[in-house]
Amino acid sequence: MTRVLECPDCGRRTFYEKRRCLDCGADGLRPRDSGVGIVQAVTAVHVTPDGVSAPNRLGLASFDGDASIIARLEDGLEAGDSVVLETPDGAGSPPRLVPAETDRDRETPTSSGKQ
Amino acid sequence: MVSHNSLSGRPEASPARFGLPGVGMTRFTGSDDRSIAELLETAAERALDDADVEPDAVDSVHVGNMAAEAFNNTSGLANALTASLGLSRASARRIENTSATGASAVLDAVDTVRAGRAEVALAVGGEKMSVAETSVATEIISRITHSQEYDQGITLPSFAGLAAARYLESYDATRRDLARVAVKNHANARRNPYAQFESDVTVADVLDSPKVATPLRLYDCCPTTDGAAAVVVTAADADVSVTACESAVGVHAVADRADPLRIESAAAAGRAAYDAAGTDPDEIDVACIHDAFTILEWLEMEELGLAERGEAWRLTREGRTEIDGDGDLTVNPGGGLKARGHPLGATGISQLVELVWQLRGDVPSDRAVDSPRYGLAINVAGFGNNSVCTIVEASG
Numbered sequence: 001m002t003r004v005l006e007c008p009d010c011g012r013r014t015f016y017e018k019r020r021c022l023d024c025g026a027d028g029l030r031p032r033d034s035g036v037g038i039v040q041a042v043t044a045v046h047v048t049p050d051g052v053s054a055p056n057r058l059g060l061a062s063f064d065g066d067a068s069i070i071a072r073l074e075d076g077l078e079a080g081d082s083v084v085l086e087t088p089d090g091a092g093s094p095p096r097l098v099p100a101e102t103d104r105d106r107e108t109p110t111s112s113g114k115q
Numbered sequence: 116m117v118s119h120n121s122l123s124g125r126p127e128a129s130p131a132r133f134g135l136p137g138v139g140m141t142r143f144t145g146s147d148d149r150s151i152a153e154l155l156e157t158a159a160e161r162a163l164d165d166a167d168v169e170p171d172a173v174d175s176v177h178v179g180n181m182a183a184e185a186f187n188n189t190s191g192l193a194n195a196l197t198a199s200l201g202l203s204r205a206s207a208r209r210i211e212n213t214s215a216t217g218a219s220a221v222l223d224a225v226d227t228v229r230a231g232r233a234e235v236a237l238a239v240g241g242e243k244m245s246v247a248e249t250s251v252a253t254e255i256i257s258r259i260t261h262s263q264e265y266d267q268g269i270t271l272p273s274f275a276g277l278a279a280a281r282y283l284e285s286y287d288a289t290r291r292d293l294a295r296v297a298v299k300n301h302a303n304a305r306r307n308p309y310a311q312f313e314s315d316v317t318v319a320d321v322l323d324s325p326k327v328a329t330p331l332r333l334y335d336c337c338p339t340t341d342g343a344a345a346v347v348v349t350a351a352d353a354d355v356s357v358t359a360c361e362s363a364v365g366v367h368a369v370a371d372r373a374d375p376l377r378i379e380s381a382a383a384a385g386r387a388a389y390d391a392a393g394t395d396p397d398e399i400d401v402a403c404i405h406d407a408f409t410i411l412e413w414l415e416m417e418e419l420g421l422a423e424r425g426e427a428w429r430l431t432r433e434g435r436t437e438i439d440g441d442g443d444l445t446v447n448p449g450g451g452l453k454a455r456g457h458p459l460g461a462t463g464i465s466q467l468v469e470l471v472w473q474l475r476g477d478v479p480s481d482r483a484v485d486s487p488r489y490g491l492a493i494n495v496a497g498f499g500n501n502s503v504c505t506i507v508e509a510s511g
């Protein structure tokens with residue numbers, strides 16, 4: 001889910017699945033590329049649910065269209081940094097925030113699990 | 116009987132008033148030997164005794180509980196309660212609204228009286244959380260977030276950590292100022308025999324406590340708690356009356372909100388409550404704020420107009436929200452969620468118990484707000500996807 005949902009009527013975007021637009025109530029939200037965002041705040045969570053290793057470093061990042069997301073942050077990222085959302089290989093893995101500048105187009109050598 | 120529910124000409128209409136003749140609660144604690152049913156019964160009996168109401172005079176029962184299925188492997192709490200206490204003439208139901216369950220049960224009781232369906236209603240809420248390991252409780256509570264938030268391992272403290280980081284970055288408040296919220300609320304709880312925490316903490320204690328979600332630490336966070344609280348709501352006036360009980364929903368996913376420092380449901384519920392009560396923030400003498408995390412005391416005060424935006428921290432730094440502070444407003448004289456405790460379904464009702472005690476002058480002098488007339492409570496669900504604001508007024 002490196003995509004964002006966009007309202008066909010008013011253009012408001014959201015990362016969170018819902019039936020209707022937050023702002024105007026229109027339905028039929030359409031997927032778009034989320035583009036580059038900015039980290040607004042960071043927290044390192046030390047008390048985590050079972051199965052989530054601590055510390056779980058989370059960032060709140062804002063993107064075009066008033067869309068924001070809270071997602072895991074790659075190490076070293078801080079508030080003010082430019083980021084993109086990357087969806088790791090593997091079913092069910094949530095997206096994470098990685099530096100926008102880094103070349104992410106390379107083939108990852110660990111993608112052998114695709115077949 | 117005529118309806119009080121006028122929708123126009125608001126300023127001239129006097130607010131509908133509902134009496135709060137009786138309140139009661141169990142002592143909040145980290146672990147109570149009694150079952151969830153016994154906790155509810157104890158609080159309910161205390162409120163009925165305080166109101167001098169016989170069980171067969173109760174017309175409706177509104178039981179607040181968030182997660183007895185998960186914590187206690189039980190359901191049907193409302194019916195067990197009516198049978199045990201001899202509330203034989205009452206209608207009964209259970210209310211669930213996550214962390215705002217307690218005030219939502221009160222809202223349901225008030226609306227039932229308002230509708231003429233009851234002369235005497237009993238709202239009682241409770242939670243018994245101690246039976247779960249901390250990790251299990253964290254899991255239960257984390258499940259109230261959006262599923263995509265849950266998938267990131269996000270907990271409620273995670274939202275508070277992000278908001279606190281943003282607040283300290285945006286304004287001149289310091290990490291030490293935030294610790295002072297916990298110091299104040301612990302000091303109030305130490306003087307409250309119904310509170311979970313009995314000891315003071317210092318700023319250094321807060322700053323040395325284990326990290327939970329940076330910059331927040333353990334002593335910035337409310338505990339898990341066992342406890343119950345109850346209030347009797349009547350059509351007839353009492354020494355203390357409810358003049359507004361209003362709820363509002365907010366955006367579910369926290370990141371979908373326009374500003375991470377806004378709890379818009381609290382602002383909306385507050386506006387509706389001030390309007391219904393015919394009062395405004397300047398008149399509030401004592402407030403019970405939903406400080407599940409220290410940062411929330413500031414954010415909610417700002418949403419409710421009890422402080423200017425970005426300025427609530429100054430009131431804390433200057434000691435103006437303390438019981439004997441020289442400010443016009445005392446915040447969380449009972450210790451708040453932070454130090455009185457946060458048994459989910461009981462919390463919103465325990466706020467009203469504290470307000471009634473304060474407005475009646477039923478607290479020892481070292482915990483008494485100076486002659487309060489107007490009290491406000493804000494009970495918040497999740498990290499703000501729903502809020503209930505209640506305003507109470509002393510008669511005379």
Ligand SMILES: [Zn+2]
Pocket residue numbers: 007008009010011012021022023024025026
């Ligand atoms: Zn729209």
